[in-house]
Amino acid sequence: MRAVRVLTAAAxxxxxxxxxxxxxxxxxxxxxxxxxxxxxxxxxxxxxLALIVGCMVFAxxxxxxxxxxxxxxxxxxxxxxxxxxxxxxRLSRRGANILVVLNVIGFEACTFAFAVLYGNPWPLLLHLxxxxxxxxxxFTKWFTWLCHAWxxxxxxxxxxxxxxxxxxESLAQPxxxxxxxxxxxxxxxxxxxxxxxxxxxxxxxxxYSMPARLGTGxxxxxxxxxxxxxxxxxxxxxxxxxxxxxxFGVAIALVIALxxxxxxxxxxxxxxxxxxxxxxxxxxxxxxxxxAGILGLAGIGR
Numbered sequence: 526m527r528a529v530r531v532l533t534a535a536a537x538x539x540x541x542x543x544x545x546x547x548x549x550x551x552x553x554x555x556x557x558x559x560x561x562x563x564x565x566x567x568x569x570x571x572x573x574l575a576l577i578v579g580c581m582v583f584a585x586x587x588x589x590x591x592x593x594x595x596x597x598x599x600x601x602x603x604x605x606x607x608x609x610x611x612x613x614x615r616l617s618r619r620g621a622n623i624l625v626v627l628n629v630i631g632f633e634a635c636t637f638a639f640a641v642l643y644g645n646p647w648p649l650l651l652h653l654x655x656x657x658x659x660x661x662x663x664f665t666k667w668f669t670w671l672c673h674a675w676x677x678x679x680x681x682x683x684x685x686x687x688x689x690x691x692x693x694e695s696l697a698q699p700x701x702x703x704x705x706x707x708x709x710x711x712x713x714x715x716x717x718x719x720x721x722x723x724x725x726x727x728x729x730x731x732x733y734s735m736p737a738r739l740g741t742g743x744x745x746x747x748x749x750x751x752x753x754x755x756x757x758x759x760x761x762x763x764x765x766x767x768x769x770x771x772x773f774g775v776a777i778a779l780v781i782a783l784x785x786x787x788x789x790x791x792x793x794x795x796x797x798x799x800x801x802x803x804x805x806x807x808x809x810x811x812x813x814x815x816x817a818g819i820l821g822l823a824g825i826g827r
Contacts, residue, residue: 546811548683549812550684552815555690560768564824573639576635580632583635587625587632590628600612602726602729635648639690647690651686666727667733673720703765715807718803721736755784776816783806
């Protein structure tokens with residue numbers, strides 16, 4: 526029963542459903558790497574895609590738990606985050622550390638499977654640098670307001686990482702890097718918006734969030750510019766890979782509308798509607814683009 530309580534507390538705290546931000550792009554990156562003259566070889570892709578999903582879940586869990594462990598004392602002093610699992614006592618540091626180790630092992634097992642089952646050693650060779658990069662994010666808030674970009678890069682690497690796992694030569698495809706650039710700018714922009722909730726706490730703690738260091742007004746302008754850049758990357762990705770199809774162009778138009786609503790919402794209501802601004806709208810962005818891109822590569826709607 527104790528183990529169940531630990532797992533329940535950790536799962537509720539790290540919000541596994543937020544995997545929706547990066548997972549569709551990882552799957553899209555994998556499909557970009559696999560697509561051929563006959564479309565996507567789904568029969569051959571079932572195993573690798575399952576391993577990619579496993580890698581994504583394990584790696585994200587490691588990153589989120591590391592964030593919670595490092596920030597536990599700060600979270601305890603912030604009224605918004607004091608109810609999180611570690612500050613509230615629902616999850617001990619020891620329990621969190623054990624879960625980190627177990628998820629590291631799970632991630633290693635998935636990358637090892639790529640080497641053994643598919644003859645691709647790159648995921649295994651690069652798994653440790655990836656985990657170290659992900660786990661270092663909470664420390665960046667102590668010395669640079671570019672911490673948001675570190676998080677953006679953490680999610681953006683899911684695209685080339687998935688492509689590398691499927692076919693290493695696919696990293697020469699421009700579409701992989703334009704999609705990664707889009708994810709980096711998009712995530713960095715919405716993480717700046719998310720940080721608006723903790724401006725006073727971050728200033729009190731001496732943390733380097735962009736809103737705390739640069740002010741709310743300038744931060745919102747920079748967030749908007751990053752989202753404009755993300756749209757530009759999307760258009761360039763679409764142009765570089767015609768097989769994404771016209772449906773991807775429609776998806777880009779919808780994403781522009783979703784991002785416009787996001788910025789209008791935060792300017793009108795501030796952080797009072799963060800569930801809409803942060804999760805719902807951005808979740809729709811990733812799902813719309815992932816589904817549209819994969820359908821296009823599969824030849825559906827072209």
